[in-house]
Amino acid sequence: MTIEQTTQPPHQPTADTVASPDRPIPAPTASSGWPAAQPAGSADRPPAEPIPYHRLARVIGRHNWWRPIVGTFVLLGLALIGGLLIIGAASAVAALLDVPLDADGWPQFGEIPDTALLLIVTAAALPATALAARWIQKRRRGSLSSVVGHLRLPWLRTCLAIAAVPTTLLLAASFIIDPENTPWVGWGTFLAGVAMVICLVPFQAAAEEYVFRGWLLQATGSFLRSPVLVVIPQALLFAAAHGWGTPYGFATLTVFGLSAGWLTIRTGGIEAALALHIMNNVIAFAASAAYTGGLSSDETAADLPWGVALTDATLTVLTTVAILHLATRRNLTTHLTILR
Secondary structure (H helix, E strand, O other): EEEEEOOOOOOOOOOOOOEEEOEEOOOHHHHHOOOOOOOOOOOOEEEEEEHHHHHHOOOOOOOOOOOHHHHHHHHHHHHHHHHHHHHHHHHHHHHOOOOEOOOOOOOOOOOOHHHHHHHHHHHHHHHHHHHHHHHHOOOOOOHOOOOOOOOHHHHHHHHHHHHHHHHHHHHHHHHHOOOOOOOOOHHHHHHHHHHHHHHHHHHHHHHHHHHHHOOOOOHOOOOOHHHHHHHHHHHHHHOOOOOOOOOOHHHHHHHHHHHHHHHHHHHEOOHHHHHHHOOOOOOOOOOOOOOOOOOOOOOOOHHHHHHHHHHHHHHHHHHHHHHHHHHHOOOOEEEEEOOO
C-alpha cells in the first residue's frame, strides 16, 4: 500500500519545500523519508482510507502494540536525564561562583536566570520526543509535527497572529479581576526579562506540546480510533502536570488541553496548539517580568481564581472555533490517505 496526503489532491513534502495551507506541496523523492504518493490512477483506482493525525504512529515507521508504551517510558527517561544534566551543570557553575542555594538545593542566580534555568529544564523534553520516535518507533520526528511530515510554518505564523488577540484580552481581564499590587521592576530589568522570555519560552511551550499533543496524543491514538476519546487522557495529564491549585485552574487547564488536542487532530498538525501555548506563555511570562517577584512566583495557571479561569476557558474555546473555521476555509491538509 502507499500513502498520500489529503484533503486536497494528493501532494507530498520534499526536503526543500515549506508546507503551506494554501500552496501545493510537490511529491517527494523516495529518499525524502516520508511515505511516497501513488500517481493518479484510472476509474478503477482502489478506495482511499484517510488517516488522521492521532493515528499516524500506526502507519509511519514500525508499529507494534508495545512501542507506544515503551516509547513513553523512554521519553520520560530521556527528559529526566536531560533535566538532571542541565541542573548538574548549573549546580557546578553555582559552586564555582559561590552562588547560594535555596532549601531544596536549587542555585539562586537571580530571578531572571532562575526562570531561564527552569525553562531550559522543561525544554529538555523536546529532543526526548524526537529520539523516542526515532529509536522506538523508527519514524521521523516530523510525524509528530503534522500529516505532511514537518511544521507548516505559514500556518503556524497565522495561528500565532490569531492567538495574540485572546491572550492579550485575557491579560487585560486578569489585571482587572485580580490586580497586582507589587512594585514595578524598572525598564532595564523588565526588558532583560522580556528578552529571556522571547528566547526561551517558545522552546518550553514546544516541549510541552510535543509531549502532550504530539507523543501522548499519537500514543493513545495507536489504541483508540475515536478522536473524542483520544483527546481526554492527554488533557487530564496536561492539567495534572501543572500541579493542583484551585478547581477552577485545573478545569481551565483541562479545557486548554482538550481544545489543543482537538485542534491538533482536526487541523492535521500541532501548529495551532503550539501557537496558542507559545503566545499564552510569552505574554504571561512577559507580564510577570514587569513586577518584583513575578517571575519567581510559584503560582501557575493551576492557581487561577474562578473569574480569570472562566475568562481563560471561554477565550480558549472561542479561539479554537475561529482557528477551525479558518482551517476549513483554507482547505488545510488534515489527513494522510492509504491507497489500497
